[in-house]
Amino acid sequence: MADVPSEAPEHCPGTQSENAGKASACAGCPNQSLCSSGAARQPDPGIALVKERLSLVQNKLLILSGKGGVGKSTVASLLSRCLAANNPDRNVGVLDIDICGPSQPRVLGVLGEQVHQSGSGWSPVYIEDNLSLMSIGFLLSSPSDAVIWRGPKKNGMIRQFLSEVDWGNLDYLILDTPPGTSDEHLSATSYLKGAGITGAIIITTPPQVALLDVRKEIDFCRKVNVPILGVIENMSIFVCPKCKNTAEIFPASTGGARAMSNELNVEFLGSIPLDPLLARCCDEGKNFLTEIPNSPTVSTLNGICKRIVQKCEEEKENCPNNSQ
Numbered sequence: 001m002a003d004v005p006s007e008a009p010e011h012c013p014g015t016q017s018e019n020a021g022k023a024s025a026c027a028g029c030p031n032q033s034l035c036s037s038g039a040a041r042q043p044d045p046g047i048a049l050v051k052e053r054l055s056l057v058q059n060k061l062l063i064l065s066g067k068g069g070v071g072k073s074t075v076a077s078l079l080s081r082c083l084a085a086n087n088p089d090r091n092v093g094v095l096d097i098d099i100c101g102p103s104q105p106r107v108l109g110v111l112g113e114q115v116h117q118s119g120s121g122w123s124p125v126y127i128e129d130n131l132s133l134m135s136i137g138f139l140l141s142s143p144s145d146a147v148i149w150r151g152p153k154k155n156g157m158i159r160q161f162l163s164e165v166d167w168g169n170l171d172y173l174i175l176d177t178p179p180g181t182s183d184e185h186l187s188a189t190s191y192l193k194g195a196g197i198t199g200a201i202i203i204t205t206p207p208q209v210a211l212l213d214v215r216k217e218i219d220f221c222r223k224v225n226v227p228i229l230g231v232i233e234n235m236s237i238f239v240c241p242k243c244k245n246t247a248e249i250f251p252a253s254t255g256g257a258r259a260m261s262n263e264l265n266v267e268f269l270g271s272i273p274l275d276p277l278l279a280r281c282c283d284e285g286k287n288f289l290t291e292i293p294n295s296p297t298v299s300t301l302n303g304i305c306k307r308i309v310q311k312c313e314e315e316k317e318n319c320p321n322n323s324q
């Protein structure tokens with residue numbers, strides 16, 4: 001499907017409409033001639049390529065957040081490590097599609113690694129025997145290089161990642177997305193619709209300012225028919241690494257993520273404390289699960305991952321097409 005630029009008219013009929021390029025709202029749109037020709041209504045060949053490539057991936061999980069700074073990438077890395085560590089026979093892949101802010105190479109401890117190409121496609125970078133990662137961060141000459149791309153180029157990169165990375169057999173593919181509901185999210189959901197999206201996990205923090213944007217993320221998932229596995233509240237309380245006392249740094253003035261989840265009829269998966277030792281491990285690329293195994297955060301993560309595995313099984317039963 002052709003990309004409709006940001007300058008598209010407010011009442012654009014959509015590229016799949018019979019009135020595409022012919023409606024009065026289309027006047028002056030840069031895509032008017034393309035849409036009116038009918039070419040934009042042709043199926044995107046990338047969808048079939050992605051479906052074929054991901055045919056051996058059992059579960060595809062989107063990690064979403066409405067607002068930046070809520071620890072989405074940190075939680076994505078923790079969930080991937082936890083899923084892999086809890087079952088050595090379980091293969092987990094992480095795809096970092098936060099094109100402009102790829103942080104997974106650092107938090108997973110493989111900053112500076114290189115990806116290699118073979119006849120079967122790009123080979124992801126392995127963190128553990130059963131945990132691998134692909135990120136645009138591996139393709140930059142320096143971690144400080146800015147990625148200054150418009151939407152179509154970002155979309156093309158996501159299609160490459162989804163159709164050209166040789167993941168092999170995966171039990172879980174975790175997609176770490178940027179905050180919001182824009183190009184990257186639309187591209188991922190469009191290309192994955194043939195392969196099946198198991199569900200989305202939405203990350204938030206307790207304050208109302210974060211919860212307001214999470215409501216938009218939930219609305220996005222429902223509009224594009226992505227199942228919502230649940231909501232995780234990050235930075236719920238502060239845990240002092242010395243005395244182990246707790247304090248509420250970000251007060252949940254409206255009841256936090258649990259109250260919002262109940263109101264919007266989505267499952268609340270759990271709360272992850274604000275732990276400075278966790279932040280340090282992420283900065284240094286160390287595995288928090290093995291560095292601080294007795295942390296209450298680890299037991300919380302194990303409970304959340306156990307429920308995610310159960311939810312994925314439930315989604316397979318409810319929608320067999322999600323199991324490729």
